[in-house]
Amino acid sequence: MSFVEYSDCIQDGDVAIIYLSHDSMMPVKVQQGAQTQTRYGVIRHSSDLIGQRYGSKVTCSKGGWVHVLHPTPELWTVSLPHRTQILYTTDIATITMMLELKPGSVVCESGTGSGSLSHAILRTIAPTGHLHTVEFHQQRAEKVAEEFKEHRVDHLVTVRNQDVCKEGFGVTGVADAVFLDIPSPWEAVGHAKAAMKRHGGRVCSFSPCIEQVQRTCEALADQGFEEISTLEVLLRVHDVRTVSLSLPDFGPDPSPPTHPDGSEKSAPTSGPNQTAVSLKTTTPPREIPGHTGYLTFATKPRT
Amino acid sequence: MADNGDDDSAYRIKEGDYVVLKRGDIYKAVQIQPKKKVIFEKQWFFLDNAVGNLYRTTFEIVSGALKLQKPKDSGSSTDAKQGGIDNRNIVDDGKSQKLTRDDIEGLKEQGLKPQEIIQELIKNSSTFGDKTEYAQDKYIKKKKKKYENTVTILKPSCRILAMMYHGREPGKVCHLRYDTLAQMLTLANIHAGSKVLVFETCAGLVLGAVMERMGGYGSVIQMYPGGEPVRAGVENFGFPTHFHDTLHDFPICRVNALLAGTLDTTAKEPTAGGDLKQPDAAAGEEQKQPGAEQQGSPEEQSMETNSAADGVQDLEREEKEKLREAKAQEKKVKMEEKRKKLAAAAALLEGRNADGLVIASRFHPCPVLMGLLKFLSPSRPFVVYSQYKEPLIECYTKLKEQGGAVNIRLTDTWLRHYQVLPNRTHPLLLMSGGGGYILSGMTVAVDRSKPSGSRRAEEPAPKRQKLTDTEG
Numbered sequence: 178m179s180f181v182e183y184s185d186c187i188q189d190g191d192v193a194i195i196y197l198s199h200d201s202m203m204p205v206k207v208q209q210g211a212q213t214q215t216r217y218g219v220i221r222h223s224s225d226l227i228g229q230r231y232g233s234k235v236t237c238s239k240g241g242w243v244h245v246l247h248p249t250p251e252l253w254t255v256s257l258p259h260r261t262q263i264l265y266t267t268d269i270a271t272i273t274m275m276l277e278l279k280p281g282s283v284v285c286e287s288g289t290g291s292g293s294l295s296h297a298i299l300r301t302i303a304p305t306g307h308l309h310t311v312e313f314h315q316q317r318a319e320k321v322a323e324e325f326k327e328h329r330v331d332h333l334v335t336v337r338n339q340d341v342c343k344e345g346f347g348v349t350g351v352a353d354a355v356f357l358d359i360p361s362p363w364e365a366v367g368h369a370k371a372a373m374k375r376h377g378g379r380v381c382s383f384s385p386c387i388e389q390v391q392r393t394c395e396a397l398a399d400q401g402f403e404e405i406s407t408l409e410v411l412l413r414v415h416d417v418r419t420v421s422l423s424l425p426d427f428g429p430d431p432s433p434p435t436h437p438d439g440s441e442k443s444a445p446t447s448g449p450n451q452t453a454v455s456l457k458t459t460t461p462p463r464e465i466p467g468h469t470g471y472l473t474f475a476t477k478p479r480t
Numbered sequence: 481m482a483d484n485g486d487d488d489s490a491y492r493i494k495e496g497d498y499v500v501l502k503r504g505d506i507y508k509a510v511q512i513q514p515k516k517k518v519i520f521e522k523q524w525f526f527l528d529n530a531v532g533n534l535y536r537t538t539f540e541i542v543s544g545a546l547k548l549q550k551p552k553d554s555g556s557s558t559d560a561k562q563g564g565i566d567n568r569n570i571v572d573d574g575k576s577q578k579l580t581r582d583d584i585e586g587l588k589e590q591g592l593k594p595q596e597i598i599q600e601l602i603k604n605s606s607t608f609g610d611k612t613e614y615a616q617d618k619y620i621k622k623k624k625k626k627y628e629n630t631v632t633i634l635k636p637s638c639r640i641l642a643m644m645y646h647g648r649e650p651g652k653v654c655h656l657r658y659d660t661l662a663q664m665l666t667l668a669n670i671h672a673g674s675k676v677l678v679f680e681t682c683a684g685l686v687l688g689a690v691m692e693r694m695g696g697y698g699s700v701i702q703m704y705p706g707g708e709p710v711r712a713g714v715e716n717f718g719f720p721t722h723f724h725d726t727l728h729d730f731p732i733c734r735v736n737a738l739l740a741g742t743l744d745t746t747a748k749e750p751t752a753g754g755d756l757k758q759p760d761a762a763a764g765e766e767q768k769q770p771g772a773e774q775q776g777s778p779e780e781q782s783m784e785t786n787s788a789a790d791g792v793q794d795l796e797r798e799e800k801e802k803l804r805e806a807k808a809q810e811k812k813v814k815m816e817e818k819r820k821k822l823a824a825a826a827a828l829l830e831g832r833n834a835d836g837l838v839i840a841s842r843f844h845p846c847p848v849l850m851g852l853l854k855f856l857s858p859s860r861p862f863v864v865y866s867q868y869k870e871p872l873i874e875c876y877t878k879l880k881e882q883g884g885a886v887n888i889r890l891t892d893t894w895l896r897h898y899q900v901l902p903n904r905t906h907p908l909l910l911m912s913g914g915g916g917y918i919l920s921g922m923t924v925a926v927d928r929s930k931p932s933g934s935r936r937a938e939e940p941a942p943k944r945q946k947l948t949d950t951e952g
Contacts, residue, residue: 183857183860196922199886244925267663270662273662277639280695304673411894412892412894414890417873479491
């Protein structure tokens with residue numbers, strides 16, 4: 178198991194995702210002799226997990242069951258322990274494509290935060306790329322470095338505990354892409370430019386507030402970036418539902434029946450038996466996740 | 481500006497390269513071919529002068545050829561003059577511009593640069609000075625866009641090609657919008673080293689996008705309907721040749737045979753068994769034995785005796801016979817190649833251990849999904865794109881009935897661009913509803929002991945729902 182390579186069977190030391198339902202998932206560090214509590218009962222790692230195939234159903238002690246899934250950055254994003262507000266898959270997917278990330282890309286990122294985007298970047302740039310990620314909070318930097326090791330991706334990433342606005346990314350002239358998710362991205366634009374390859378590359382800044390976006394766009398233009406573009410992406414979820422709609426009763430039909438076969442094919446109101454129509458449709462969930470932040474992209478020309 | 485050559489070569493335009501032409505928001509994919517005219521934004525020109533230059537260079541189109549733009553030229557030299565306060569006194573009677581269309585054509589013919597033409601337009605506009613500075617700015621931007629004669633040459637990428645197809649030929653890609661494609665690639669966890677199945681009728685855009693994210697590692701198997709896989713779009717990506725070693729294809733009309741274990745891909749003489757579809761299934765050919773070519777000779781000889789007197793005719797016939805033989809040999813070699821490819825693809829599929837499935841086509845997604853899911857290992861993602869929601873609702877329902885998948889979600893994305901300018905920041909066009917829908921999920925081991933109905937139904941019971949619907 179690793180976050181950048183699939184494997185078939187669960188092994189001691191793996192990180193696996195226990196799937197209880199679409200809104201309930203938890204990561205688990207698989208260990209000989211260990212146990213995990215779920216609301217369906219206890220999962221014994223040695224007997225229930227180790228040696229089983231990823232994707233298997235696991236019956237818990239109380240009789241209920243769960244599925245064990247191979248970790249992916251997307252599953253990690255919805256189950257990781259938050260130390261900061263994180264980026265979700267919708268934004269991550271857009272960032273990945275718009276920054277033109279692919280195997281071999283060298284990427285600089287700040288702030289690392291809880292590592293949600295970092296894992297997605299690592300998955301995309303493996304096996305030959307590298308991620309230089311900067312986090313100014315010491316404990317967060319240490320925690321995320323630990324996770325990269327547990328997830329067997331540490332060879333692809335360098336974590337630096339410093340302030341990107343003052344000290345930059347710790348590398349110069351190597352990055353194909355730079356990502357900024359910090360309170361004052363305009364202060365890091367110069368460092369972003371320095372970290373990028375001379376031949377050029379892509380930059381992205383994520384900010385929740387429009388004022389931040391304005392200042393960042395200005396800084397990007399001042400530093401000679403081109404193709405500056407700001408957008409936002411919103412996800413709409415459609416919950417599939419079977420819905421029953423009642424039919425009105427206008428009273429008995431006065432006109433004599435005209436259909437020779439008297440089939441149900443005629444209007445539903447013809448038969449007194451039908452009181453409702455069932456149909457499969459979708460509804461939006463009660464709460465729709467709305468604005469996360471604005472994404473500003475730009476291209477660094479050759480310098 | 482002299483750089484060490486090795487450093488740069490990857491960034492320089494070469495003959496034969498697949499590139500993307502860009503002007504503003506308009507993109508077009510072309511191949512750099514010598515002395516080949518291309519048309520872009522109503523202008524015809526040759527790309528020959530581009531060769532040797534760096535990618536992302538902007539050229540001027542002058543007399544049908546590309547000319548490097550001098551850095552000074554690209555600067556905006558048209559400064560907005562002092563403007564008015566508001567537009568209360570500006571009347572739009574269509575008469576404020578004194579230059580006629582002919583006058584402007586004349587200026588163009590004189591060889592005036594776009595900036596100069598715009599200066600003339602400003603000089604001859606009676607209302608320009610009354611416009612606010614912002615309005616003047618907007619006017620200049622609009623004229624620049626209209627009279628531009630530049631083109632930038634870009635290296636292709638998934639981002640650029642997806643935007644191009646969506647803007648230029650959405651019908652060819654089932655109206656797949658670029659942000660939707662971005663979601664698909666991430667949700668399907670496309671990464672180097674995996675084995676991905678792709679079924680698409682998006683001119684090869686989706687296939688190319690998957691290949692870009694695989695970086696030449698692992699394998700991609702294109703499942704295709706009909707006789708031949710269509711992947712013209714893949715060329716536009718300009719992948720290095722070794723990428724194509726990872727690309728396989730398999731006709732879906734053979735899927736059932738493969739699943740049943742009856743697909744025969746061993747080298748055999750073509751018989752009426754019908755394992756391998758022969759491009760021209762002439763009954764006569766099918767019955768030929770391996771020594772078919774040799775049988776030609778007795779025939780030949782009999783022909784010779786018939787027209788022994790006419791030497792020239794014999795020679796002609798001999799030539800024809802040789803040609804026919806050569807063609808038949810060529811065909812044999814091609815058939816053998818095809819058979820080998822089929823066998824290789826079948827071998828990759830047989831294990832039913834693919835790591836991902838991506839579907840984006842004009843076919844009804846439900847049977848495609850149900851048919852191809854069988855090739856995935858458990859705990860692997862699948863993503864289905866459809867221009868319409870209803871077919872995906874069917875897929876969702878079918879998946880729930882059948883079991884074998886979790887985390888099934890039906891989603892679409894809304895995309896909104898912003899204009900960010902001092903005191904003029906606001907959203908632009910909201911692109912919603914035009915990008916298509918995605919159904920995504922994760923396979924799990926199929927449980928044969930219990931009925932597949934999900935105990936933890938993700939749908940609330942209809943009874944509860946009805947109450948809410950008939951309220952008020």
